[in-house]
Amino acid sequence: MRPFMDSVPPARAAIVAAALIAAAPSARGAEPSVPYVPTPQDVVERMLKIARVGPQDYLIDLGSGDGRIVVTAAKQFGARGFGVDLNPERIREGNENARRQGVTDRVAFYQRNLFETDLSEATVITMYLLPRVNMELRPKLLALKPGTRIVSHDFSMEDWKPDTHVTVDTPGKWGGTGGKSDIYFWVVPARVAGTWRWELTIAGKPVSYQATLEQRFQVVTGQGQAGGRAVKLQNIRLAGGELRFAFAAEVNGHDLRHEFTGRVDGERIAGTVSVSGPRVQGEQEWSAQRGGKGAARAAPGVAG
Ligand SMILES: C[S@@+](CC[C@H](N)C(=O)[O-])C[C@H]1O[C@@H](n2cnc3c(N)ncnc32)[C@H](O)[C@@H]1O
CATH class of the missing domain: 2.40.128 (Lipocalin)
Structure with a gap:
C-alpha cells in the first residue's frame, strides 16, 4: 500500500495534510474523519468493473462525497444503492448529481456517520477513506454476509489481503495533476474453521x-x-x-x-x-x- 501522500504534489499535499490534522481524533466522532478528495471518474469505473457490479447489486458508498460512485453504479451498471456522508454540502451534491443523471429512483444519499450506518443490505461496499478508518471498519465488514464485495480506493486492510489489487495511472488525480491509484478488492469469506x-x-x-x-x-x-x-x-x-x-x-x-x-x-x-x-x-x-x-x-x- 502506498501512503496517502506519496503521489500528492507538494502544494496539494499541504492542503490535504491540513485537512487531515483538522480531522477529529477519533474516526467515530461527529466531525468527518476523512477529508473530501473525490475519486477520479476513470478510477470509479474501474472499481465498479473489478467488483463486477450489475443490476442485481445494492451498493453502499461509505463517505460518498459528490455521489459519483453510487450514481455511476446506477447509471452505467444498473445497480441500486445509497451513499452516506457527514457533510450536508456533499449530500446536496450527491442528490443533485443523481437528479442530473436521472437515477433518483435507484439511489439515495443520507447525512449519516458511516460507523453508524446499517450495511446489511449491501452486496457491494465502496470506500475511499484512510488506512486507520479501514481498519476500524474491518470487523464490521468481515461480519457482513459471506460473498459481500468490498472495493477500496488507495487503502488496504493490512493483513486481510485483497483478492485483487491493481495500480492504475490516473491522469485525473489531484484535480488533474495526475498520479496513481490503488484499487483493492475483497470478498467477505464465510466462517469455515x-x-x-x-x-x-x-x-x-x-x-x-x-x-x-x-x-x-x-x-x-x-x-x-x-x-x-x-x-x-x-x-x-x-x-x-x-x-x-x-x-x-x-x-x-x-x-x-x-x-x-x-x-x-x-x-x-x-x-x-x-x-x-x-x-x-x-x-x-x-x-x-x-x-x-x-x-x-x-x-x-x-x-x-
Ligand atoms: C476521500 S472522500 C471520498 C468521496 C467519494 N467516496 C469518492 O470516492 O469520490 C471521503 C468522504 O468521506 C466523508 N466522511 C469522512 N468521515 C466520515 C464519517 N465518519 N461518516 C460519513 N462520511 C464521512 C467526507 O466528508 C468525504 O466526503
Missing part, C-alpha cells in the same frame, strides 16, 4: 469423512480423514460462501480422487462431490455438518 463431518456411499458402502479447517480470512488450510485414515486436503478455495477442496484417498479398496464443492450456510455445507477412480466414477450430493465429538475450535483469524 472447525471440524466438518459427513458420510458418502462408495461402491455401495457407507464411508465416514471429516475435514478440520483453519482459517485466516479467505485463506483456508486443513487436514482430512476418509474411512478413518488421514488424507491431505488439496486446492482448498474459499470465495465468499463457496468452498472447494479435493483429496485422494483409498476407501473400500478403491483409490479415489474426491473433489468437493459446497455452499457454506452456518453450520452446514451442501453441494456436490465428484468421486473418480479406475472402477468407480460418479457425482453425488454431499452435505457436511460442523462440530461434534473432537471438533476443532474455530480459529480467531476471520474476525480480524
